[in-house]
Amino acid sequence: MRHLLLRTWETTAGTVSADAFSVAELERLRLAAVDSDRIERPRFCAQDAALLADGLHYETRIAERGELATRESHPHDFFNALVWLRHPRLKRALNARQVADIARVGPKQRTRGQCALTHFDEAGAIVWLAGTDLLPAWDAHDWSTLFGAQRAGWGRSIAVTVFGHALVEHVWNGHDLPVAKALAVRVDARAFAALDVEAGSMVARWPDAEARVAAAIAAGELLADPQELRPLPLAGIPGWHVDGAQPAFLREAPCFRPLRPGRRYPAPYAP
Template identity: 50%
Template sequence: MTEAAAESGAGTARRRFIAPPREQVDAACFQHPLFGEFAAWHALMTADDWPDIETLNACMSLPGRCFVAQDAALLEDGEHYEIRIQQGRIATRLQNWHDLFNAMVWARYPAIKHAFNAQQCRHIAVTGPTVRNRAQQALTQFDETGVIVRVRDIALVDAWDTHDWSTLFQAHAARWRNGDIAVAGVIGHALMEQMLVPGRLLVGKCLVVQGDDDSACIARVAEAIMAGEVLAAPAELRPLPLAGVPGWHPQQDADFYAQADYFRPLREGRVYPRPLR
């Protein structure tokens, strides 16, 4: 059983994930629903060669911002990564899966990435560039491993509140399929990077919104982040074993859902916030 480093959270001692070389990645992995909202950039993921900075900027126009190569010359300015973004420069490592996926998330969900940056810069202005408070940890966790889940009926999160995974995924399977509950958006580029390795069982860290429209729910999350309504601490984020989502894993029988090392029980005292409205 291999679980995404996403579940460990920031500041742990788990070994850093190293993505496979481009030539070793099976392009079939990009057909997974995790990549569903990023089809416009399928060629950037599957081409034989890595895209350069000029290609990224041509494919992903971001008003007021552009991607710049993170090289020794750039780093000489000594600026914090987030401060450069505030200035309009998104430092991007070349030939790097993590940063390619980060660029794709910028292009797909610019309002959320802008909100991340605005909040990080606000905290840096107070605590300085070397201290990270709980809110910054939460922002980073959602940036790296975040998933937005939309629910029509708020009662659907009751099973999630107690980590009753069999009810959430099996008993409510039809409701996942008809859109009563759905993954509205994948924000975490670290999740995308980990999906490059077959067999990894990933855990997203979620914000939940009650609503009917995916785009409106994503916009609500961006608004809430910008306003500081959410992500004051990592404990606000709900873990979601993504392989349990109906249709997201080839084996979803009773034995699969019985794996307690992946579908983990609720920790004593853990309480999640109610969905955004």
């Protein structure tokens, strides 16, 4: 059976395959997405010598030319394309910040903000919190409480939107202990209750809430430093792993790392 994370992306991918796709197929998906929500995405363009001859940085090309360099039949680029299709506002915000910092420090240096943006882009998730009851356990890396004693809270007061394309690729490659770099976001309990929370406590997309998060990223209020991101071992969430409810698994699996001495997390973002 395909992993539930991959099943949530099948509606976006349609019949296009991660390891055997053409840029033309992605373009058809892009045009359909724009027609559906009227939000522009950069054009998918084959990454070849002719495209790269402009000498532009990857991020700058997106911002200035609206062109996304894409390697055909390359899974990493495929899942990046799917994220652009599903979460265009968030991707635009990341791109705008990257381009601003490239202009400020040059293409060969990286700011703390750029590191945070890249971590979120590659392995990020948004964890929607309709309350604070699970937060102390998460902040303490008390995985036995977060995924054991308080397991029933998943899907009821806490849910996750997986955003990072490398994280999805990791699962596609058969790795079943993924760890997301997560933004914690407080949301209204009534709005949360109205969500369509899928298996594994996943929210595929939440456009209204994502727009507020994207605005905060674009303004530099979020992802100014990698230390804002909390590790979240997804294998503990109900439905993610066959052993996810076993106490020994939560103690011993390598994804469940203890809290590093002195590590502190910021309060969840409250839009």
